[in-house]
């Protein structure tokens with residue numbers, strides 16, 4: 199596969215997952231189909247969300263640009279062949295773990311006084327987030343968060359000659375869908391909650407309502423190890 203096709207598929211994956219996120223958000227704002235399952239029962243005003251929409255779209259353009267430039271820069275070490283299931287799962291989990299550990303320290307740093315006041319406060323204007331507000335952040339915060347998967351690729355490249363593109367694409371899609379889920383404000387299903395160390399919606403929703411603790415995203419293991427977990 200040539201570099202242009204790889205970039206276009208990456209952009210398509212990122213765009214489509216965000217389109218799903220917008221549809222999910224619109225269902226919450228404009229219908230009552232899933233409102234019975236909300237964690238926080240307060241009313242949400244659509245007008246407030248659409249005021250935030252320009253920044254959300256701007257950050258989406260940053261996300262697509264980082265994805266395109268990242269695939270361009272890492273193209274030479276990307277493997278486009280069909281992987282074995284073992285290699286696929288191993289690299290998928292590794293990219294997730296490295297990105298998530300990076301995100302944990304990054305997010306905890308964003309809660310220090312200076313960075314919170316000047317950068318992270320924007321994201322915390324949502325005390326009761328809805329899906330697309332996962333990307334409602336200061337653009338600088340968004341940029342340094344969006345490079346996480348590529349930090350994962352850079353670390354893996356130290357140990358592996360190549361990284362399978364399907365592991366990377368799957369991670370990119372799941373990462374976005376998970377971010378949409380934990381900002382949805384909709385209660386997690388019992389199946390998802392049963393996955394060990396899985397970062398549930400309740401875990402991150404509590405971070406938004408309390409403004410402290412629960413800095414991890416995909417895996418709660420980091421909050422347990424570094425003793426920053428809050429449960430109520």
Ligand SMILES: [Zn+2]
Nearest residue numbers: 305309318405
């Ligand atoms: Zn935060």
Ligand SMILES: [Zn+2]
Nearest residue numbers: 321332381402
């Ligand atoms: Zn958040």
